[in-house]
Amino acid sequence: MKVEDAITRIRQETHDISKEYSDERCLQFLNTATQQVASLLIGAKWPVLVEETTMRDGDSIPKNYMSACGTYPLSMTAGTVHITDPDVTAIKFRYFATPALIESTTEELPFNHDTINDIIVKSAVLLALNENEYDISQDTNIVNALQQAISTGTVSYTHLRAHETVLDL
Numbered sequence: 001m002k003v004e005d006a007i008t009r010i011r012q013e014t015h016d017i018s019k020e021y022s023d024e025r026c027l028q029f030l031n032t033a034t035q036q037v038a039s040l041l042i043g044a045k046w047p048v049l050v051e052e053t054t055m056r057d058g059d060s061i062p063k064n065y066m067s068a069c070g071t072y073p074l075s076m077t078a079g080t081v082h083i084t085d086p087d088v089t090a091i092k093f094r095y096f097a098t099p100a101l102i103e104s105t106t107e108e109l110p111f112n113h114d115t116i117n118d119i120i121v122k123s124a125v126l127l128a129l130n131e132n133e134y135d136i137s138q139d140t141n142i143v144n145a146l147q148q149a150i151s152t153g154t155v156s157y158t159h160l161r162a163h164e165t166v167l168d169l
Helices: 003-013 023-043 114-131 137-152 157-162
Strands: 050-056 065-068 074-077 080-083 090-097
Touching: 003 023, 003 114, 023 065, 023 114, 050 080
Parallel strands: none
Antiparallel strands: 050 090, 065 090, 074 080
């Protein structure tokens, strides 16, 4: 999904005809929603968020690192990696990382998955509405259920579309 399309949807679904939410503010909503969904996906060990690098003693922890994929002879303290096996000088390290933040120059949302992108936009809409103190409790419950379905890998595009009329704000 294109970032500009996501911003348009945020404005449409919040009925923001006067552009109260700047593009920058919409990007902030999208980034918060993206990081929340990514954290759920990492909890479910979604392989799309796996990165790989070679680590050496004294290296910094990788950018956006969340957790290791497996067990490694590494200890991480104060942002620095230490190899605990004295016979090893470098380790190929696989880890879960959250996506980079969306910026004004970013063209696409970080996921190549329509349902996940839809949930990110819906979550961003709720963040925007919550900022203006609208009653979003029913919508929040539905998005929370969909986010839970993401984390367990059971959500489908049909599942999202079944809730679409309820989620339209």
